Amino acid sequence: MAQVSVSEDGSVLTLEQAGKATRFHAVWLRDNALDPETRAVGNGQRLITMADIPGDIRVEAASVAGDTVTCRFAPEGKEAVFPLDWLNAHAYDTAPEVLLVPDGIETWDAGLPVPVGDFATLQTSEPALRDWLAAVARFGFAKVTGLPAESGALFQLVDLFGYVRETNYGRHFEVRAEVNPTNLAYTGLGLQAHTDNPYRDPVPTLQILSCIENSCAGGDSMVVDGFRAAERLRDEMPDGFELLSQHCARFDYQGEVGVHLSSRRPMIELSPDGQLQQIRFNSRSAAPITDVPFEKMADYYVAYRRFAEIIDDLDMAVEFKLQPGEAFIVDNTRVMHSRRAFSGAGHRWLQGCYADKDGLLSKLSTLETTA
Numbered sequence: 001m002a003q004v005s006v007s008e009d010g011s012v013l014t015l016e017q018a019g020k021a022t023r024f025h026a027v028w029l030r031d032n033a034l035d036p037e038t039r040a041v042g043n044g045q046r047l048i049t050m051a052d053i054p055g056d057i058r059v060e061a062a063s064v065a066g067d068t069v070t071c072r073f074a075p076e077g078k079e080a081v082f083p084l085d086w087l088n089a090h091a092y093d094t095a096p097e098v099l100l101v102p103d104g105i106e107t108w109d110a111g112l113p114v115p116v117g118d119f120a121t122l123q124t125s126e127p128a129l130r131d132w133l134a135a136v137a138r139f140g141f142a143k144v145t146g147l148p149a150e151s152g153a154l155f156q157l158v159d160l161f162g163y164v165r166e167t168n169y170g171r172h173f174e175v176r177a178e179v180n181p182t183n184l185a186y187t188g189l190g191l192q193a194h195t196d197n198p199y200r201d202p203v204p205t206l207q208i209l210s211c212i213e214n215s216c217a218g219g220d221s222m223v224v225d226g227f228r229a230a231e232r233l234r235d236e237m238p239d240g241f242e243l244l245s246q247h248c249a250r251f252d253y254q255g256e257v258g259v260h261l262s263s264r265r266p267m268i269e270l271s272p273d274g275q276l277q278q279i280r281f282n283s284r285s286a287a288p289i290t291d292v293p294f295e296k297m298a299d300y301y302v303a304y305r306r307f308a309e310i311i312d313d314l315d316m317a318v319e320f321k322l323q324p325g326e327a328f329i330v331d332n333t334r335v336m337h338s339r340r341a342f343s344g345a346g347h348r349w350l351q352g353c354y355a356d357k358d359g360l361l362s363k364l365s366t367l368e369t370t371a
Contacts, residue, residue, distance in 0.1 A: 002064045002084055010058025013071065015087060023093040026059045030073050032090070033080035098273045100231060105334075106138050107228035109316050115142040122160055130367035133161060133360055140335035141223050141318075141328060147210055149324035154210040154353055157327060162359025165204050167197070168259045175209065175350035191284075193224040193311050193336035196354075198280040199251040199261040199287075203332055204354030210327035216346035221328065222317040224336045226279030229310045230268050233303070240303025243296060244268045251280065252287035264291065267307065278333040281311065311336060322350065331357060 003016045013029060015022045030053050031046075033039070038048055060074035069082045101107055115135035121128045122144070135142045147153050154172065158164050164171055197203050209221070234241040245268040253261045269278040292300045310316065317338070322328065330337050332354075 002069070004062045004064055004069055006059045006062050010060060010074065013059050013062055013069075015069065015084075017084070017088075021093075022087070022091045024087070024091075026073065027053060027057050028092075029059065029071055029080065029082070030057050030078075033078075034082065034086070035080055038080070098275055100234065100274070100276055101227055102275055104138065105140070105227065107231060108139060108225050108318075109228055110314065110318055112139065112318055114318060114320055115139055117142060117144050119144050119146040119157065121146075126367055127371070129160060130364065130371060133364040133367070136329055136331065136360060137364055140225060140227075140331035141337075143320070144327045144329070145325065147325050147327050149212050151212065151351060153212075154208050154327060154351055157208060157210070157329075158353065158355050161363040162206075162355050165354040165356055167200075167204065167354060168256065168261075172351050172353040175352055176348060191338050192308075193222065193317070193338035194282040194284065195226070195280055195336050196282070196332050197253075197261075197285075198265075198282045199253040199263050199285050201263040201265065203263075203278075203280070205331065205333050205357035206329060206355040206360060207332045207337070207352060208327055208329045208355065209322070209337075209350050209352045211322035211324050211350050213324055213347045213349040214322055216348045218340045219348045220319055220321045220340045222319045222338045222340070223328070223330060224311055224316050224318075224338070226281065226311070226334050226336050227276050229307065229316060230276060230279065232310050233268075233307050237303060237306055239299070240306055241268065243292070243300045243303045244307060245270050247289075247296070247300060248291040249280065249289050250287040250291070251282065251285045253285055262287065267304070276334075279336070281307070281336060283308070333357070 005014045005016070006012070007014075011026050013024045013026065015024065031048075031050070039046055054075055056075065058074050059071050060077075061072045063070050064084075067084045069084065069087060070079060071082070072079045115132070117128060117132035117135075122132055123129075132142055132144075144157060147157060152172070155164060195203065196207050230241065233244070245266050247266065248264045249267050251263050251265075253259065263280075265278075265280055267280055268276070269280070271277050289297075289300070320328075328337075
């Protein structure tokens with residue numbers, strides 16, 4: 001049986017259930033009231049601002065009836081009803097353990113089987129699409145088979161969950177050897193595992209690469225979990241992890257006329273409470289690092305070198321060779337991709353585009369809700 005009590009000054013409501021007490025501030029409860037005057041019925045968006053809440057807001061009275069708590073606020077005289085389940089789901093009167101890796105994400109190394117979805121099935125089966133999107137959210141990458149081996153087919157894949165993010169490279173870009181390329185990706189050179197466009201702020205959060213032709217020797221694709229690499233660095237070199245996460249690197253791109261992109265962000269970006277948010281790692285686009293104090297710069301480079309060594313470790317990489325009609329998607333805030341060098345014999349033609357993770361996560365959430 002749930003019970004509620006209110007502090008003498010009305011600033012805190014305490015909910016007691018099964019011997020456990022959970023506290024809520026009056027201002028928090030008023031801000032999060034669920035009534036139609038506070039939140040729009042159709043979309044749940046808040047209809048009030050902080051300026052609409054009195055500075056001396058307090059709970060004047062509170063009671064429990066069945067599975068709801070009713071509060072009356074002074075000086076407004078307003079009542080608000082909160083389901084117990086809702087209060088329990090949004091309780092903040094705890095000191096939760098903050099893990100380095102966000103909930104719902106699983107880090108991996110070379111032993112991970114590649115998550116794969118069949119394009120035709122993804123188009124027609126919501127459960128299959130839900131599972132494929134869930135794999136992208138959990139592991140940060142996945143493959144697709146059965147995509148048309150033709151120019152522009154990758155847009156059909158993006159249409160399943162979101163929208164293309166257009167950049168100075170266009171709505172899409174060709175990944176094949178060029179004369180006088182604007183980017184080293186457009187050569188036959190091997191590329192170190194990297195995140196794309198670290199010089200943008202924000203970066204494109206998803207990248208899709210689809211294969212149209214791949215008859216040359218080499219050119220295998222590899223993916224590396226940047227979050228796992230960060231975990232390894234923290235375990236092996238805690239001070240180095242702190243240096244790479246507490247000091248900004250710089251990235252810069254001026255590879256074509258009329259374009260100059262730059263950013264100033266840590267290689268390992270954490271939330272204020274210490275949880276992994278993003279990896280930016282791209283030696284080709286690294287600019288001179290100027291935000292590390294002189295007395296820490298040598299140690300910073302020791303950590304930078306070790307982080308690069310971990311990323312280059314083949315035990316960290318999942319490797320595969322794309323065939324025509326196959327594609328893969330990576331979470332560009334977490335998973336680095338690379339390729340082996342390829343020869344001039346035969347042809348290797350991939351197309352790439354960017355999209356944003358919020359669209360993918362939104363689609364996944366709606367599919368999970370309706371499952």
